Amino acid sequence: MLHLNQVFKVFNEGTLDEKIALNHLSLSLKPGDFVTVIGSNGAGKSTVMNTIAGRIVPDIGAVVIDGNDVTKLPEYKRAKLVGRVFQDPMAGTAPTMTIEENLAIAYSRTKPRTLKLGVTKKRKDFFKEQLETLHLGLENRLNAKVGLLSGGERQALSLLMATFTEPKILLLDEHTAALDPARAELITNLTKEIVDRHQLTTLMVTHNMQQALDLGNRLIMMDKGQIIFEATEEEKQHLTIEQLLTEFQRIRGEKLNNDRAILG
Numbered sequence: 001m002l003h004l005n006q007v008f009k010v011f012n013e014g015t016l017d018e019k020i021a022l023n024h025l026s027l028s029l030k031p032g033d034f035v036t037v038i039g040s041n042g043a044g045k046s047t048v049m050n051t052i053a054g055r056i057v058p059d060i061g062a063v064v065i066d067g068n069d070v071t072k073l074p075e076y077k078r079a080k081l082v083g084r085v086f087q088d089p090m091a092g093t094a095p096t097m098t099i100e101e102n103l104a105i106a107y108s109r110t111k112p113r114t115l116k117l118g119v120t121k122k123r124k125d126f127f128k129e130q131l132e133t134l135h136l137g138l139e140n141r142l143n144a145k146v147g148l149l150s151g152g153e154r155q156a157l158s159l160l161m162a163t164f165t166e167p168k169i170l171l172l173d174e175h176t177a178a179l180d181p182a183r184a185e186l187i188t189n190l191t192k193e194i195v196d197r198h199q200l201t202t203l204m205v206t207h208n209m210q211q212a213l214d215l216g217n218r219l220i221m222m223d224k225g226q227i228i229f230e231a232t233e234e235e236k237q238h239l240t241i242e243q244l245l246t247e248f249q250r251i252r253g254e255k256l257n258n259d260r261a262i263l264g
Contacts, residue, residue: 003029043225102157171203
């Protein structure tokens with residue numbers, strides 16, 4: 001389904017600020033895989049997400065989705081294949097537009113680009129049906145401005161918009177990090193429900209290590225642009241946060257030159 005083959009990316013090459021963001025990284029996801037990703041700041045997690053989404057083109061290596069090499073395919077063309085939810089609840093929505101208009105734009109990723117898709121009765125009924133699955137009452141607020149919604153409501157809407165056209169890949173980039181605990185739990189539960197319902201192949205970056213252990217069927221740990229540890233679903237069931245931290249320090253060895261936690 002998704003293959004990253006020896007992907008290499010360097011920023012600010014040849015300067016004092018040169019940084020290798022991805023160091024010949026390879027990763028494969030099978031259909032239906034739900035992989036959680038952890039690692040310290042600067043490990044390359046966001047660069048992986050941006051590379052898959054098409055926002056960043058790797059210097060070396062290939063990105064293959066569903067058997068097709070999409071390495072050079074621009075982000076806007078890859079939107080049919082890749083759904084994404086960001087940490088900032090406002091990032092995936094247009095706050096000055098209504099819920100209906102936002103849904104129409106998201107739907108147009110796989111259809112001819114016209115907002116008429118969002119105003120027909122058939123389309124409105126479809127939007128309402130999808131909103132009902134969130135259990136937030138948003139199906140009765142189609143004309144509400146998205147900027148007036150709470151952070152949790154906006155993130156739930158972003159999650160729906162990223163998935164209701166059933167992309168090949170779903171990218172979740174710390175999508176609960178900016179929410180209070182109650183809203184974060186709501187979005188986490190919605191995530192599990194939507195991913196399970198559509199059997200979506202999912203890659204989720206998180207700074208919540210317990211969340212990384214509880215969700216999905218695989219866990220990967222990144223450092224300095226590489227995958228340094230991986231756990232299967234069965235292995236995750238027996239792991240604790242303390243064991244993950246110990247494993248991180250063991251693998252890095254003397255390279256860990258301070259007491260910064262893995263999620264620093």
